[in-house]
Each structure stands twice: as structure tokens, then as C-alpha cells.
Amino acid sequence: MTNDDTMQLVYYGVLLLVIGGAMIFELAGRGGQVLRQLMLWAVIFAGAALAADWWIAGNAPRQQMLDGGRIEIPVARDGHFHLTAQVNGQEVRFMVDTGASSIALGPADARRVGLDPDDLAYIGTAMTANGQVQTAPVTIDEIAIGDIVDRNVRAWVIGGDLDGSLLGMSYLRTFARVSFEGDLLILER
Structure with missing residues (x-):
């Protein structure tokens, strides 16, 4: 909740x-x-x-995948943009976070996509809104958003209480265009 x-x-x-x-x-x-x-x-x-x-x-408006690799993500009731992707074949709902440097998976999402948070090496740290947390580097085999598929994507698993997952700049930079049109976040390849 x-x-x-x-x-x-x-x-x-x-x-x-x-x-x-x-x-x-x-x-x-x-x-x-x-x-x-x-x-x-x-x-x-x-x-x-x-x-x-x-x-x-x-x-509520939903994320749309349009021709030409264009993704339209409407603003949610909470004021954030949430993108749903298939990660290692499992649906994961990310909050798009331009303040995050990379993809950050919460422990529950990590488990669902086949990564065991208890078996990871937490060798890094990150500052979050809730303070400093431990992070473990991982490689995601596959992220798919509609027809857009990326393989061997670097990410981090957060060793704290992160509800959900964040889609940060390392992944957003793989798009040719990231822009806002009113209440839409537009991602284009």
C-alpha cells in the first residue's frame, strides 16, 4: 500500500x-x-x-507505443511518469526519474525478474530521498518496451526499502529524443 x-x-x-x-x-x-x-x-x-x-x-490514460519507436507516457495521478516494460520477460512498472543516474531495481522487482537480492554484492552506495542506501551492480538480460528491445543493460539493485523501480538517465540516454508535450513524456528512438 x-x-x-x-x-x-x-x-x-x-x-x-x-x-x-x-x-x-x-x-x-x-x-x-x-x-x-x-x-x-x-x-x-x-x-x-x-x-x-x-x-x-x-x-486513466495509458502508455502508448506508436510507429517509429515513439513512446508516449501520460502523467499519472501522483504527478510522475510511469513506464511499464518487460524485464527478463516480467512486467515491471518504473517511475521515470531524470534525477537518477541509472536504472535502480527495488528488491521485489529484482526478485520477480530473476535476480536474488540476497545473493548480490552490495559494493556501491547511492543517495536517495530516504538517505544513503547500498547498491549492487547487475546486468539485465533484456528490457522490452513494445518493439524496442535492449539486451545486457547495466542496472543497480537497491539494498533498502525502495517501493518499485526507477528508470534513470543511463537508459533514457539510449533514446534519440526525450521531451515533454503537455502532460506527456515522449521517448523516441
């Missing part, structure tokens, strides 16, 4: 508490009716929240 998910859950909980408190105040002294009304409002509220999340997720 991400911080955004946690904050959204807290928000919904507080909202439910306020509505529930108002209902209890309004229906005080009518016990059975209060319980039925609270349950009805809880179901209505939960259904509306789930429907809104489903609708937003279903209508």
Missing part, C-alpha cells in the same frame, strides 16, 4: 466517521433504526468510493 493509498483510506475513514456521527446524533434514541441507517450509509459510501476508483482507473 502506497502513501497515497493510506492517505485516501484515512480520508474515507474520517469522512465515514463524520457521516456516522451525524447519523447517530440525528437518530439518537431509535436504536434499531440507527443501526440500519448506519449500515445503509456505509454500504452507499463504500460503493460510491469503489465506483469512483474503478472509473478513474479505467479512464
Whole structure:
């Protein structure tokens, strides 16, 4: 669960508490009716929240691979650009990070693509938003984004609590053009 998910859950909980408190105040002294009304409002509220999340997720713009090696990545709700790639045959969602010097795989993504973080030599360090972390150099056999396939790509596995993975400048430099068009990140080969 991400911080955004946690904050959204807290928000919904507080909202439910306020509505529930108002209902209890309004229906005080009518016990059975209060319980039925609270349950009805809880179901209505939960259904509306789930429907809104489903609708937003279903209508969110998605990454597109166009002819000529052009990739269009829309800005996500969190304000970042997220690119999905096949890494060693497994889907990995990267946050595009122009502040990162290279590809950084979080421990969970590393495991999914066939790299065991426990068996790596953490010989480097990196400064992250959460402070200094240990890093282990690795070679990714294959990264594929649509028809674009790169082999033997250098990367690092982060030896800390990195949720997800970062797509940094070493990989972005393999594109002939990296630009922004409104709320789109454009990558072209």
C-alpha cells in the first residue's frame, strides 16, 4: 500500500466517521433504526468510493507505443511518469526519474525478474530521498518496451526499502529524443 493509498483510506475513514456521527446524533434514541441507517450509509459510501476508483482507473490514460519507436507516457495521478516494460520477460512498472543516474531495481522487482537480492554484492552506495542506501551492480538480460528491445543493460539493485523501480538517465540516454508535450513524456528512438 502506497502513501497515497493510506492517505485516501484515512480520508474515507474520517469522512465515514463524520457521516456516522451525524447519523447517530440525528437518530439518537431509535436504536434499531440507527443501526440500519448506519449500515445503509456505509454500504452507499463504500460503493460510491469503489465506483469512483474503478472509473478513474479505467479512464486513466495509458502508455502508448506508436510507429517509429515513439513512446508516449501520460502523467499519472501522483504527478510522475510511469513506464511499464518487460524485464527478463516480467512486467515491471518504473517511475521515470531524470534525477537518477541509472536504472535502480527495488528488491521485489529484482526478485520477480530473476535476480536474488540476497545473493548480490552490495559494493556501491547511492543517495536517495530516504538517505544513503547500498547498491549492487547487475546486468539485465533484456528490457522490452513494445518493439524496442535492449539486451545486457547495466542496472543497480537497491539494498533498502525502495517501493518499485526507477528508470534513470543511463537508459533514457539510449533514446534519440526525450521531451515533454503537455502532460506527456515522449521517448523516441
